[in-house]
Amino acid sequence: MNRKLHLALLFLLLCAAGLSSALYKALVLSFPLLPEATASLWQVEASISFNSLDIPAKLSLFLPRSSKAVAVVDESFISHGYGLTMKQTKLNRTAIWSIRRSAGRQQLFYRALIRPVEGQAPKLPPPPKEAKPEFAGAELAAAQAVIADLREHSADTETLTNSLLQKVNDRELDDNLRLIVGKKPDRFKRIVAASRILNTAGIPARAVHGIRLMQQTKEAELEHWLEVHDPASDSWLPFGRDIEEGQAEETYLIWWRGSAPLADLEGGSRLRVKIALTPSQEEAIDSAMARAQLTGRSFYEYSLFSLPISTQTVYRIILLVPIGALLVVVLRNIIGIQTFGTFMPVLIALAFRETELLLGLVFFTGIIVAGLAIRFYLEHLKLLLVPRLAAIVVIVVLLMAALSVITHKLGIERGLSISLFPMIIMTMTIERMSLVWEENGPFAAIAQGLGSLLAAAAIYLIITNHYVEHLVFVFPETLLVVLAFILLLGRYCGYRLFELFRFASLARD
Amino acid sequence: MLIRRWKALRKKGILGINRRNAEFTLRYNSRRQYPKVDDKLLTKQLAADCAIPVPQLYGVIRMAGQVRRIHQMLSNYEDFVIKPARGSGGEGIMVISGRTQGLYRRSDGRLLEPEEIEHHVRNILSGMYSLGARPDKVLLEYRVQFNPVFEPISYQGVPDIRIIVFFGIPVMSMIRLPTQMSSGKANLHLGAVGAGIDIATGTTLDGVWRNRAVIHHPDTGNPIRGLPIPEWPSLLELAGRCYELTGIIYQGVDIVLDQKLGPLLLEINARPGLNIQIANNAGLLPRLRLIEEKHDELHDIKNRLAFAVQHFGTTF
Numbered sequence: 001m002n003r004k005l006h007l008a009l010l011f012l013l014l015c016a017a018g019l020s021s022a023l024y025k026a027l028v029l030s031f032p033l034l035p036e037a038t039a040s041l042w043q044v045e046a047s048i049s050f051n052s053l054d055i056p057a058k059l060s061l062f063l064p065r066s067s068k069a070v071a072v073v074d075e076s077f078i079s080h081g082y083g084l085t086m087k088q089t090k091l092n093r094t095a096i097w098s099i100r101r102s103a104g105r106q107q108l109f110y111r112a113l114i115r116p117v118e119g120q121a122p123k124l125p126p127p128p129k130e131a132k133p134e135f136a137g138a139e140l141a142a143a144q145a146v147i148a149d150l151r152e153h154s155a156d157t158e159t160l161t162n163s164l165l166q167k168v169n170d171r172e173l174d175d176n177l178r179l180i181v182g183k184k185p186d187r188f189k190r191i192v193a194a195s196r197i198l199n200t201a202g203i204p205a206r207a208v209h210g211i212r213l214m215q216q217t218k219e220a221e222l223e224h225w226l227e228v229h230d231p232a233s234d235s236w237l238p239f240g241r242d243i244e245e246g247q248a249e250e251t252y253l254i255w256w257r258g259s260a261p262l263a264d265l266e267g268g269s270r271l272r273v274k275i276a277l278t279p280s281q282e283e284a285i286d287s288a289m290a291r292a293q294l295t296g297r298s299f300y301e302y303s304l305f306s307l308p309i310s311t312q313t314v315y316r317i318i319l320l321v322p323i324g325a326l327l328v329v330v331l332r333n334i335i336g337i338q339t340f341g342t343f344m345p346v347l348i349a350l351a352f353r354e355t356e357l358l359l360g361l362v363f364f365t366g367i368i369v370a371g372l373a374i375r376f377y378l379e380h381l382k383l384l385l386v387p388r389l390a391a392i393v394v395i396v397v398l399l400m401a402a403l404s405v406i407t408h409k410l411g412i413e414r415g416l417s418i419s420l421f422p423m424i425i426m427t428m429t430i431e432r433m434s435l436v437w438e439e440n441g442p443f444a445a446i447a448q449g450l451g452s453l454l455a456a457a458a459i460y461l462i463i464t465n466h467y468v469e470h471l472v473f474v475f476p477e478t479l480l481v482v483l484a485f486i487l488l489l490g491r492y493c494g495y496r497l498f499e500l501f502r503f504a505s506l507a508r509d
Numbered sequence: 510m511l512i513r514r515w516k517a518l519r520k521k522g523i524l525g526i527n528r529r530n531a532e533f534t535l536r537y538n539s540r541r542q543y544p545k546v547d548d549k550l551l552t553k554q555l556a557a558d559c560a561i562p563v564p565q566l567y568g569v570i571r572m573a574g575q576v577r578r579i580h581q582m583l584s585n586y587e588d589f590v591i592k593p594a595r596g597s598g599g600e601g602i603m604v605i606s607g608r609t610q611g612l613y614r615r616s617d618g619r620l621l622e623p624e625e626i627e628h629h630v631r632n633i634l635s636g637m638y639s640l641g642a643r644p645d646k647v648l649l650e651y652r653v654q655f656n657p658v659f660e661p662i663s664y665q666g667v668p669d670i671r672i673i674v675f676f677g678i679p680v681m682s683m684i685r686l687p688t689q690m691s692s693g694k695a696n697l698h699l700g701a702v703g704a705g706i707d708i709a710t711g712t713t714l715d716g717v718w719r720n721r722a723v724i725h726h727p728d729t730g731n732p733i734r735g736l737p738i739p740e741w742p743s744l745l746e747l748a749g750r751c752y753e754l755t756g757i758i759y760q761g762v763d764i765v766l767d768q769k770l771g772p773l774l775l776e777i778n779a780r781p782g783l784n785i786q787i788a789n790n791a792g793l794l795p796r797l798r799l800i801e802e803k804h805d806e807l808h809d810i811k812n813r814l815a816f817a818v819q820h821f822g823t824t825f
Contacts, residue, residue, distance in 0.1 A: 333527055382628040385635035435637070439600050440699060493528040500514050505722055505787060507517035 007491055011484045018480030031474055034467070042114040042213050043278045044220075044253070050268040052102040057267035061110065062256030063093040064210070070253060071117040078109035090125045091206075091257045106268070114213060114253055124236055127204030127229045134196040135180075142176040147201045157203055161228050165240045168194045191224040191240070192259040204229035208238070209262065210254040211275060220275040222262070223252070304476060317350060319472040320463040322479050324349060327459045329489050336498030337451045340429045345455035347422045352460040354420045360460070361453065363418050364426075367399050368449065371430040372437075379434070392427045522792030524783055533675075533797065534780050537758035545755045546777040550594045550646055552755075556774050559754050561747060563774050564590070564765075570647040573634055576627050583649060591626070593633040594646040599696050601638030603629055604652060604666070616665060616693055654768040658739055661731040662686050662702075662713075666693030670706070670744060670764045673781055673793065676804035677752030679745050679817045680796045682706040683788040684713060684738070689728050697784050702726060704733045705789030709822030711741025717787045742814075744772045749813050751777055759797075761785075796821055 025031040048061060063086075066072050077084055082097040097108055135143050146167070154160040168177060168190040178185075181193045191207045198205035205228045211220040225240040241252070256262065265271040304315055324346035331337045331345075339345050352360035374395050378388055403418050429452070437445035462468060471478055500507075518525075524533075545551055556563045567589055568582040583589055587608065593601040603626075604616035612620040630647050632638070639645040655667045662668075666687035673680045683703050687693045690700030697703050702723060705714035716723045716733040725732055738744065748762040751774070761781025764772050786793055799820060807813045 336526075382624070384631055385637050435600075444698070491531060493525070493531050495515060495518060495523075495525040496527060497511075499525050500511055500518070502720065503518055503523050503787065504514065505717070505720060506521055506523055506790060506792070507514045 004491070007487060011488050014480045014484035014487070018477045018484070021477040022475040025475060032470075034470070040116070040279060042253075044112055044114060044211070045276045045278075046110040047274050047276070048106075048108040048110075048263060048271070050106050050265055050271040052104060052106050052268050054101060054103050055267045056098070056100050057102060057106070057265070058096065058098045059108065059263060059265050059268070059271075060087075060094050060096045061108075061263045061273070062209075062260075063095055063110065064112065064114075064253050064255045065093060066117075067252075067254055069116060070213070071115050072112050072253075073115055074111075074113040076111045078111070082108065093256075126234060134200050139180055140200070142179045143197050143200045145176050146180075146197055150201075157228065157230075160201075160203070161198065161205070161226065161239050164194050164197060165226065169240075187224050188222070188261070191226060194240075195226055195259065198226070198228065206236075206257055207259055208254060208257050210252050210256075211277065212251055213253055213277065214251065216278055218274070218276050220277045222255070222275070227257070304473065316469065316473050317353070319476060319479065320350070320469065321346060322482050323463055323468060323472060324459045326482050326486055326489075327462060328455070329486055331455050331458065333489060333492060334494075334496060336496030337455055338448050339452040339455050340432045340448055341425065341452075344425050344429060345452055345459055347425050348452070348456035349459035349463060351421045352456065353464055355418060357457060357460055359412070361457065363403060363421070364453065364456075366403065367396060367421070367426060368430060368433070370399055371396055371426065372434055375430055375434045389427060389431060392430055393423060396423045396426050396430070518792075522794035522796075523786055524793040524797070526783065528794075529783060530780075533759045538760075538779055539756070542755055542757045543779055546757065546760070546779050548594050548646075549592070549596075549776055550648060552774075552777060553648075555754055559750065561750060561754060561774050562770060562772065564653060564767075565651040567649040567651065569594075569649070570630055570634065573631060576630050576634070579626065579630060579649070580623055588652040590648075590650050590652050591630065591633075592648050592650070593638040594648055595639035595643065596633075596645075597638075599694055601629075601633055602694075604693075606652065653765045653773065656739060656766045656768050658736065659684075659686070659766075661729055662704075662726040662733055662736065664688050664693065664726075664728040666691075666695060667765055669695045669775060670738070670766065671781070671785060672745070672748040672762045672764065673760075673785060674748050674752060674762055675759050675797055675800050676807070676813075677749050677810070678800055678804065678807065678813045679708055679748050680800065680821060681785050681789055681791070681793055682708055683785045686716070686726060686733070688718070688726070697782075702733065703784060703788035705785075705791070706738060707823045708745070709818045711738045711744070712736060713738070714789060714823065717784075720787065722790075739766065740771055745814050745817065746810065747772050747774060749810050749817075 026033050044064065046061065048059065050057075050059070063075070064072050077095065079097050081102070082099045085096045085098075087094040087096060095110065133140075146164075150160050150164055150167075154163055167174070168181065173181060173185060177193065180197065181189050188207075188209070195205045195207045205226055207224060208227050209222055209224050212223055223241070225238055227236040227238055229235075230237050263271060263273045304312060325343065328339075328343060328346060332339070332342075348360075348364060351364075355363060371392060375388075375392060378391060383391065400418055400421060400423065407418070429449075433445050433449055436448060495503075545555060550566075550569060553563050553566060567586060568579075570576060570579060570582075588606050591603040591605070596602065605613045605621075605626075606616045607614045609620065612622065613626055614620055633645050633647045636643050636645050653667050655663075659668045663686045668684055668686045670682065670684050672682045683705050685695035685697060686702040686704065687695050688700055688702055692699070695701050697717075700719060702716045702718045704716040706712070707714060713733055713736040716726070718727060724734065744764055744766070747764060751760065751762045752758070755777055757777070757779050759779075759781075761778040763775040763778065765775050767773050783793070803816070807816055
């Protein structure tokens with residue numbers, strides 16, 4: 001039949017459109033299918049403090065850079081009264097704070113969020129053609145002695161680099177190295193010395209400095225290692241890191257490269273830089289959104305997440321209404337429950353979201369019963385229809401206010417959300433119920449009232465399911481599938497469940 | 510167990526609400542014709558044009574300002590019926606069977622003040638009984654004197670006869686007998702007894718009361734089965750001709766049998782209920798499908814009635 005084919009095609013089209021869009025978002029853009037999925041992030045904070053000398057001060061600080069495994073996002077600078085400029089070279093990013101006059105201990109902050117990503121490694125520039133001479137005089141002689149010794153005991157660049165690292169990291173340095181590294185040798189000085197020695201040997205190398213994203217700490221220790229240029233692959237290979245290749249990329253946050261220190265201060269003293277590290281969880285949905293922004297997909301600009309938060313909360317509720325409508329179709333056309341007003345149970349169920357089921361049922365029943373009693377009393381006064389309805393609206397509002405006050409006094413704070421009950425709908429329910437009561441008897445009225453309550457409770461249970469709520473909000477296109485099923489049910493010609501009981505006597509033979 | 514019952518109902522051709530709506534009322538009935546049956550005043554006027562007998566109209570009240578004139582309008586009549594023009598399912602109908610000392614006596618014997626009558630009329634006018642609470646009109650009309658043959662099997666009110674008509678062919682029929690429980694109203698869900706009528710012969714079959722099969726009337730105790738309905742052929746003809754009256758293809762025609770005036774058209778329903786199947790212990794579906802096949806050849810009212818008598822007797 002033509003109409004059936006039409007409907008089947010429409011059904012398939014809507015389902016395909018809804019599902020394919022949802023699957024694309026879920027699989028390609030990693031929108032979470034389950035609520036409360038989280039991604040792990042790190043929050044880093046560099047706090048810089050120094051004593052100002054009451055002369056113009058200038059402070060430069062290297063900033064961390066995104067690599068192929070982690071991205072630096074949401075950066076912020078807290079520096080009251082300071083001018084801030086940013087400088088970016090091929091290797092490093094630098095923030096420069098400056099101020100004309102200041103006094104006392106100064107405190108500046110840099111904050112950023114470190115998010116794991118799967119991106120492209122930034123292209124690092126090849127080594128300069130002609131390396132600048134690193135040493136002169138006695139240092140040069142010492143360096144050449146170290147190189148000559150290393151060359152004798154190694155086969156290639158890799159083994160040479162490794163044995164150099166071993167030598168500079170020894171507790172007791174030999175005389176040549178002590179001259180190069182200097183007094184009070186720390187990790188930083190040793191690695192910088194190693195890079196200079198390698199450069200003198202004609203092997204392009206540089207020092208790399210960063211932190212390990214391992215655990216929460218108030219003062220993260222800086223890690224230092226080497227990058228040596230590999231002419232064969234035209235890439236820079238890391239040496240001297242504690243962690244093996246595989247996980248290293250997402251564990252290390254590279255802060256800066258080269259032999260300069262992390263921060264540099266002019267016009268001040270007692271500079272101190274602390275880097276604090278805090279793990280933080282965020283809903284996977286935010287991280288998917290951020291990922292989408294990083295990759296620049298405009299798809300997202302038109303999603304519900306682009307709306308202000310207050311509007312988003314409204315849509316979280318509105319998007320549940322179609323689910324409620326589908327349930328009403330099932331309850332009425334497939335099961336055959338009779339309710340007062342077609343979509344009244346959906347509105348009641350939405351109100352139950354705030355009051356929670358048990359309290360909601362008690363309130364609803366209470367207001368309806370009290371309203372009915374007063375409605376029967378008004379019946380004696382023989383009022384006209386519209387004034388009578390208006391009178392019931394007033395009574396319903398008063399009952400709601402009274403219940404709010406009583407529950408508040410009793411300390412049931414949830415009771416306050418009774419104000420979200422749809423009062424006009426309740427008024428109509430009271431009026432319809434009293435008519436059915438008079439026309440068809442109390443039994444029919446109570447049966448229909450219970451049917452409405454039952455339907456509202458069933459709809460409440462389904463729309464308050466976190467999974468359902470999450471699914472329609474993150475994937476609003478699933479509503480196309482809901483629409484498809486509603487259309488399909490629109491042609492359902494089978495018996496309703498209640499008809500099997502209504503016609504029971506006909507089934508006996 | 511439910512699946513077995515489902516299959517038994519399918520086998521018997523019982524029509525469910527969903528299928529009635531999707532495959533009959535929505536498919537065949539044009540919404541344009543609905544006002545003709547939704548407004549009983551219009552139905553009455555159309556019936557007069559087709560020479561179909563209806564209860565005589567005493568007067569119409571269209572607005573609140575006319576309500577006080579009701580007593581004057583009815584001053585010539587001892588008994589009458591007040592009903593909403595757009596009411597459904599018998600809601601809002603008030604039957605007055607007589608008067609005493611300025612009071613009105615309702616059919617259940619209760620005496621009503623004139624103000625109570627006025628209040629009821631105002632309720633009807635403001636749309637209390639009409640679909641979507643639309644403002645309504647009030648009809649004042651002749652109270653049917655029901656034929657005494659029904660006396661043994663009815664309590665107080667007037668039994669009425671429902672005939673389902675499809676393409677102008679009577680398909681299935683039942684008589685609704687008031688009981689004490691239904692307070693004299695011929696409404697099955699209020700507790701009236703429904704009894705099927707053999708389309709071929711016009712005699713009553715067994716009854717159904719509150720979804721149970723019954724053999725005797727619950728109040729009078731008389732057997733329901735085997736009562737021949739007087740003037741059955743003219744009842745069938747009246748129902749069949751309502752197709753020309755409304756143009757509605759699938760409809761339910763409600764008729765009362767007056768002692769003196771014979772069959773009178775009460776109202777027409779564009780979405781007739783399905784309880785008639787319980788009263789007849791038979792399904793509508795096979796009969797409707799047969800008509801879907803054959804209706805092209807049956808235009809003349811005589812042929813249509815002959816077709817019904819031939820095919821829809823109890824042996825069908």
